[in-house]
Amino acid sequence: MDKFILHEEPISGNCYKIRLTAALLGIPLERRIYSILKGETRTTEFLQTVSSFGRVPVLQIGDATFLPESNAACFYLAETATAASSMSPPSIALIPQSAMRRAEMLRWMFFEQNQHEVNIATLRFWTHVIGEKNLDPSRRAQIEGKTKAGEQALDCMEDHIAKSECGWFVGDSITLADICLFAYTHIAHDAGFDLARWPSILKWCDRVKQVQGYVAMD
């Protein structure tokens, strides 16, 4: 079985998704830590050996395969979990069996990257990590729009999870949809969103934290 190495920055929710997926599946993951603020993902060595795009996370599979994009890495781990897990078989399946449910799971994963992460994660990075006073005018001008769009994304999630019979985004158990959405939602307060406004999301966050094998963000 191939060894997995996660090239990551611990402040990133995108990196955390992959750690959480591996933890729930019982897949061992070696960690290589880089500081984005110190430019450690832009060094010649990183660009030549890990990813020419200069971004983390990158999931390294064996010696020579490097997979960027957090949600794709989660998908790969969950698809290959039976072979890779230290539990045999893993006690949990994070990808549903039916094509319809798989598509619904992917729907929320694409929503996360297109309407949630680009607003909530970006705002968190700008205001919580870099600091609002250090932002250039072009970024500062985007805070209002991204705040509105982030609220709309949380409204969509609240609407869906409030109506969900089993308390999960797809079907009757946790899937990658929950993991990928959880990553930046449970720390949305860092980006200025008070989750008290979205009570069903708050309850769902607690539900995720109760799943066996759950690991917290660093």
Place this chain on the structure above:
Amino acid sequence: MDKFILHEEPISGNCYKIRLTAALLGIPLERRIYSILKGETRTTEFLQTVSSFGRVPVLQIGDATFLPESNAACFYLAETATAASSMSPPSIALIPQSAMRRAEMLRWMFFEQNQHEVNIATLRFWTHVIGEKNLDPSRRAQIEGKTKAGEQALDCMEDHIAKSECGWFVGDSITLADICLFAYTHIAHDAGFDLARWPSILKWCDRVKQVQGYVAMD
């Protein structure tokens, strides 16, 4: 077999992806057209029967299932193509067989939604559809940043496709990665991007147009 109905707006590249996927797979697709500019995806009827989020595309599967998110809809069509195609079996498989290749395909589909569509499609909508002179100051302030980010996304694609042995984003034949990236790339000039700067992308666009069953955007 369930009937597919695509609720769509013909100016949208996200909607076009689904039409192109269905065409390549030989899957019949009924079309229901809405005007975004006239607010036809925000009517009470649309919100109650098609999608409470007020966005297109939505792929309707049978009478009662409505799937938002373009890339998830493409995935569903390709996964269920054998059952749904008028060709039996379909002459083309748009999802690779191996888990590694599937993850690489999803990697580009997530990249598309997270780093390409949010910049290039949004710029195109603002400058080509709404018109720059009609934009509010908050949107106008974002044009420069989105242009830079769109150029970076095209640089990433150029770098990858120039090195690709077979001329496709993943493996040795067209996959959903190519279709999803093609949608807003081949009309990037509408958003102010001159593709002459990215020659390998231009060649790849021509390659996509040569695939049997190809349909153009309206």
